[in-house]
Amino acid sequence: MKKIIYFLLVCVGFLYACKDEEQVLLNADFISDKQTISAGEKVCFMDKSAGEPVRWDWAFEGGEPSVSNLFSPEIVYNYPGTYTVKLKVGRGTDNAETEIQQYITVVYPDEITVAFKSNKTQALSDETISFTDLSIGFPSAWSWEFIPAEGRTVTSTEQNPTLVFEPGVYSVKLTVTNPKTTATLTKENYLNIIDKNSVAADVTADRRMVIEGETVSFKDASLGRPTRWNWTFEGGTPSTSNEQNPTVTYSTAGRYKVTLVASNDMNTSTAEQEGYITVLPGKDIVLFYPFEGDSKDMGPNGIHPEVLKLGDNMDVNFNAPARK
Numbered sequence: 001m002k003k004i005i006y007f008l009l010v011c012v013g014f015l016y017a018c019k020d021e022e023q024v025l026l027n028a029d030f031i032s033d034k035q036t037i038s039a040g041e042k043v044c045f046m047d048k049s050a051g052e053p054v055r056w057d058w059a060f061e062g063g064e065p066s067v068s069n070l071f072s073p074e075i076v077y078n079y080p081g082t083y084t085v086k087l088k089v090g091r092g093t094d095n096a097e098t099e100i101q102q103y104i105t106v107v108y109p110d111e112i113t114v115a116f117k118s119n120k121t122q123a124l125s126d127e128t129i130s131f132t133d134l135s136i137g138f139p140s141a142w143s144w145e146f147i148p149a150e151g152r153t154v155t156s157t158e159q160n161p162t163l164v165f166e167p168g169v170y171s172v173k174l175t176v177t178n179p180k181t182t183a184t185l186t187k188e189n190y191l192n193i194i195d196k197n198s199v200a201a202d203v204t205a206d207r208r209m210v211i212e213g214e215t216v217s218f219k220d221a222s223l224g225r226p227t228r229w230n231w232t233f234e235g236g237t238p239s240t241s242n243e244q245n246p247t248v249t250y251s252t253a254g255r256y257k258v259t260l261v262a263s264n265d266m267n268t269s270t271a272e273q274e275g276y277i278t279v280l281p282g283k284d285i286v287l288f289y290p291f292e293g294d295s296k297d298m299g300p301n302g303i304h305p306e307v308l309k310l311g312d313n314m315d316v317n318f319n320a321p322a323r324k
Contacts (some may be wrong), residue, residue, distance in 0.1 A: 026051035026096035028089045036105045039080050039138050043104060046072045049096065053089035060085055062106070077106045080138060108178040114175050114185035123165070124196040124225065130162045131172075133143030137183070138145035146191070147171045167195040199224040201262040201271035212253055212282040220244045222269065226262035233258055235279065253281040 028048040062083035063075035088097035115134035146154040148168040170191040202221040230240040235256035236248035255275040
């Protein structure tokens with residue numbers, strides 16, 4: 001009887017020893033919630049390894065992030081292709097690993113949203129214009145058409161072309177495709193290309209209403225490439241100038257004309273602005289608010305109140321909301 005009991009105990013102990021040995025053997029394995037996705041989607045992975053590992057070292061080709069130490073990581077795949085997944089697990093001094101090639105397939109999306117921009121929409125005929133494709137949906141081919149009101153259409157198959165155009169007004173059409181879909185966007189009259197030798201005179205000034213004795217800074221705003229400037233300032237000192245951006249003093253009240261003749265070796269253009277500058281008499285002015293964006297007093301006394309008191313029952317608040 002004692003021999004039988006001893007034999008049974010030995011068998012039970014052997015079985016438990018075998019079971020413990022099986023528990024420490026590692027076998028790396030994993031699953032995922034999906035294996036085929038569209039670009040930009042995520043995949044949830046889960047360790048299914050045998051042997052109760054306590055360490056995980058994942059490597060995801062084409063994924064973001066590309067590595068992880070989590071038990072169940074979530075990985076985003078942003079670019080079409082087929083990708084390998086590796087997993088190495090560990091427990092104590094034991095390690096096991098597996099690698100499945102072409103495990104994840106990332107396909108092109110079913111829809112493309114077309115968008116583009118250029119670094120300028122108005123340029124001279126010898127200036128380069130750079131275009132940037134901003135389309136969403138992983139296009140793999142691009143077809144640009146630059147369509148003038150008259151003349152030959154310019155084309156390009158580059159993703160981001162840089163081009164020089166003949167004078168004219170151009171509409172821009174971009175067609176993008178991927179292996180699953182096509183989309184098109186047209187921007188009418190998007191480009192205005194000016195003859196490099198043309199001149200279109202124009203004038204701007206830092207302000208157009210001043211008090212007697214104050215100065216006005218003028219700026220040449222001409223289109224094209226003028227190389228010479230001939231200004232005439234009615235009522236101003238100096239009354240003429242050949243500078244590109246002159247400064248003029250006005251000493252007498254009135255409304256005065258400004259004329260600019262801009263030219264180069266090929267063309268000449270004239271801009272004439274009647275009553276462009278208004279000069280107010282400074283003798284009897286105490287406060288002067290031209291309402292050019294703030295409540296700063298431009299009068300001879302230079303007072304800067306936030307609220308100007310006018311008698312006992314009237315306030316003028318320059319910071320109040322605008323009223324129509």
